[in-house]
């Protein structure tokens with residue numbers, strides 16, 4: 001494979017949960033199709049020779065003092081809800097859906113509106129360092145295809161789903177699939193259209209089978225969607241055991257837990273990503289682990305709508321893979337930096353508890369703390385594992401997606417008053433940098449954004 005670029009760069013990544021690695025001025029060889037072919041560390045005996053050999057060639061690019069982080073992976077975001085980010089956050093899930101969210105989502109019948117909002121959103125995500133995103137669209141094929149086209153054009157790796165919500169008893173007349181059959185036919189057409197579109201997109205555009213959540217779908221739709229996902233080997237996304245209401249609603253309807261129901265319809269497989277999962281128990285965790293399905297943790301959204309905090313450590317210990325999602329607009333922020341921070345903060349509240357009328361040792365759920373480095377793993381490597389793609393690491397064979405951080409950028413300089421320890425540097429970047437510090441974004445070996 002021909003080498004297109006040789007980057008001299010310092011980077012952080014996390015191969016193992018909770019552990020970080022830092023390489024200073026490594027040489028990263030990237031092929032024409034955007035794959036990392038080799039990473040030469042500065043202590044490699046050949047380092048100097050290679051540096052001399054390539055540093056004067058056109059392929060060479062040095063990032064100087066800037067720091068590379070893997071591109072962040074947003075595993076769960078509702079693109080049509082972007083105009084509502086930061087709004088309507090004082091509500092309960094089912095009321096919020098019916099009174100704010102569905103009236104907004106129905107507007108995407110209008111393609112012009114879709115184009116405007118989706119372009120703004122994808123640009124915003126890129127400027128926040130998000131290089132891959134798994135999107136819920138709306139029930140509309142055209143508008144959701146438009147979202148995929150925008151990802152394709154702007155260079156983002158997009159995983160896009162036409163939403164299915166066909167149950168006439170659960171969804172308002174103004175916003176639902178017109179019938180179960182049309183929901184399935186339209187999903188199949190959507191899968192084919194995205195596969196065709198994706199053929200010419202270097203970074204990849206993928207269709208996602210998307211039952212909104214169990215309460216919004218008929219049994220027949222859930223069953224048919226499971227079959228379609230199998231037939232076309234697609235990703236599957238949905239919401240699972242999100243809130244008290246949602247979790248109990250599914251239990252009442254099926255006399256089974258949400259995870260069991262999704263599994264029984266063939267919706268849990270290795271390319272399934274289920275958002276929230278706050279109420280899943282040990283048996284559900286085993287189903288996730290056995291089916292190699294992933295959980296998407298949406299910590300900000302959960303603080304508003306979920307009535308609970310995801311027991312991240314418990315699930316990790318069961319072998320469940322977890323990534324992070326913004327869940328716009330259940331979560332208000334398009335930034336995975338904010339979600340990394342909130343993963344840590346909400347885990348502290350779970351660990352220590354919050355009711356000061358209880359004794360300290362009765363207040364929390366022990367061993368629930370998630371560290372900032374663990375949260376960084378979730379936003380990068382964990383997301384890559386969920387997508388079953390080599391993403392999130394600067395390693396041979398991995399896709400070359402990264403963000404370039406300038407810690408000395410004038411409007412938000414992260415001065416280093418203390419030691420030069422690498423751990424401190426990454427913590428300061430994750431806690432204190434703003435999107436202004438992200439100066440460039442590269443996806444599949446190609447620069448898609450330079451500020």
Ligand code: GUN
Pocket residue numbers: 078093097101212213239242301305327330
């Ligand atoms: N459950 C079903 N639909 C939604 C949605 O749009 N947002 C969230 N947070 N939960 C949901």
Ligand code: FE
Pocket residue numbers: 076078239275327330
């Ligand atoms: Fe969601």
